[in-house]
């Protein structure tokens with residue numbers, strides 16, 4: 224390095240030039256920095272890249288020396304000295320960052336971020352591959368021959384609360400470990416039909432589910448023979464809101480999502496209850512309905528799409544075709560796997576079986592919402608933001624088959640774009 228260059232650099236930093244007699248100002252002990260150094264230990268790890276559009280990029284040594292650093296300094300972690308780009312990473316605090324901001328030949332200064340691996344689970348139902356990849360999927364949908372990809376850093380919904388307003392849950396099933404509890408509003412403590420167990424397995428089961436570390440809070444609102452009524456459904460929504468409010472102040476609370484895989488003809492009381500839940504920060508997921516008609520004619524489905532801040536889910540099959548039975552239209556937000564979905568069931572603690580319906584599509588989205596609540600705090604208690612995020616990150620132009628007007632035709636995705 225020439226003295227002239229050093230002089231120029233120090234002026235650029237606004238630091239009084241000090242004559243350094245030694246031609247290469249290397250200091251051997253990092254605690255003994257030169258007096259003109261702007262470097263102080265203890266800062267955060269940052270990546271610095273030089274402007275690669277310049278005909279003559281500076282050398283790593285040059286830029287480090289402007290900061291009172293050199294390549295072997297203990298706070299310098301990496302050198303990027305290849306042909307594609309040049310720079311370094313180092314632990315630096317405000318003094319260095321301010322100085323770098325003034326350097327015209329430095330293009331990028333960014334704090335180092337954690338990169339989490341995409342983990343895969345290779346014995347999964349097809350629905351989990353569908354929501355975690357971008358390509359087409361083939362195989363026998365009744366098997367567990369598919370691959371679920373997720374971000375290891377996501378937490379898989381750890382700490383998020385999923386309310387399953389359904390027929391109860393077989394809480395002893397191995398898919399749930401000790402994560403599932405049930406509040407009984409009608410009937411016995413058992414899941415008489417298996418529907419709630421299956422839905423819970425898709426949302427949050429081990430092996431068969433999306434958010435495999437979330438809390439599962441069943442609210443039993445169907446009789447053991449599978450019948451239900453809207454007054455009990457309303458009570459169930461109210462119970463979930465109260466539980467959410469009480470949980471909100473507990474340590475470790477992340478957020479709440481309510482899955483409703485049932486449908487009644489549109490009733491205002493139900494839509495008002497869903498609005499109250501959304502206003503309280505509870506995400507609500509509704510099955511579109513299985514009558515191949517307009518989802519807006521039912522509740523709670525009509526609280527989704529353009530109808531409110533709820534999220535309404537239609538069903539597709541393994542070839543991305545809209546399931547023949549699925550309701551569609553402007554009250555639908557996204558589509559998810561619903562045809563031939565293998566999940567946990569009743570009759571034993573390890574029984575699995577396939578079921579079909581928009582009831583199977585909705586919990587895929589409930590699981591993704593739980594997954595996103597844990598991964599992204601800014602979405603955790605903001606239903607409109609979550610709804611927008613799901614639509615933004617979904618796959619467009621891949622769904623086939625007819626829909627009623629106003630349907631956005633988006634295939635939900637967990638944000639992983641494997642394949």
Ligand SMILES: *[C@@H]1O[C@H](CO)[C@@H](O)[C@H](O)[C@H]1NC(C)=O
Nearest residue numbers: 282283284294302303304305
């Ligand atoms: C970067 O590469 C150049 C040329 O190959 C070399 O002169 C220089 O010492 C290297 N710098 C570091 C910090 O490795």
Ligand SMILES: *[C@@H]1O[C@H](CO)[C@@H](O)[C@H](O)[C@H]1NC(C)=O
Nearest residue numbers: 267334335336337338339376
């Ligand atoms: C990166 O992960 C480590 C733990 O592995 C954690 O201590 C640190 O805070 C994380 N950094 C960021 C920016 O999230």
Ligand SMILES: *[C@@H]1O[C@H](CO)[C@@H](O)[C@H](O)[C@H]1NC(C)=O
Nearest residue numbers: 361362363365366367368369
């Ligand atoms: C799929 O899974 C079944 C068992 O569930 C297994 O017999 C079969 O070999 C697997 N592979 C393919 C390609 O179907």
Ligand SMILES: *[C@@H]1O[C@H](CO)[C@@H](O)[C@H](O)[C@H]1NC(C)=O
Nearest residue numbers: 387388389482483484510582
């Ligand atoms: C959850 O969603 C599934 C699928 O739509 C549905 O069958 C089930 O009844 C829902 N559960 C609740 C509690 O709403």
Ligand SMILES: *[C@@H]1O[C@H](CO)[C@@H](O)[C@H](O)[C@H]1NC(C)=O
Nearest residue numbers: 409410446447448449450451
């Ligand atoms: C289902 O069970 C409830 C409660 O026991 C009962 O009132 C109702 O009549 C039953 N419905 C059918 C169709 O069995």
Ligand SMILES: *[C@@H]1O[C@H](CO)[C@@H](O)[C@H](O)[C@H]1NC(C)=O
Nearest residue numbers: 465467468469470471472473
């Ligand atoms: C939760 O805490 C807030 C203040 O952080 C308080 O205003 C509110 O009343 C608390 N709610 C409950 C249910 O304890």
Ligand SMILES: *[C@@H]1O[C@H](CO)[C@@H](O)[C@H](O)[C@H]1NC(C)=O
Nearest residue numbers: 599600601602608609612638
């Ligand atoms: C978290 O959510 C916000 C929206 O509230 C979004 O802008 C941001 O990109 C999300 N972050 C990640 C890492 O997905």
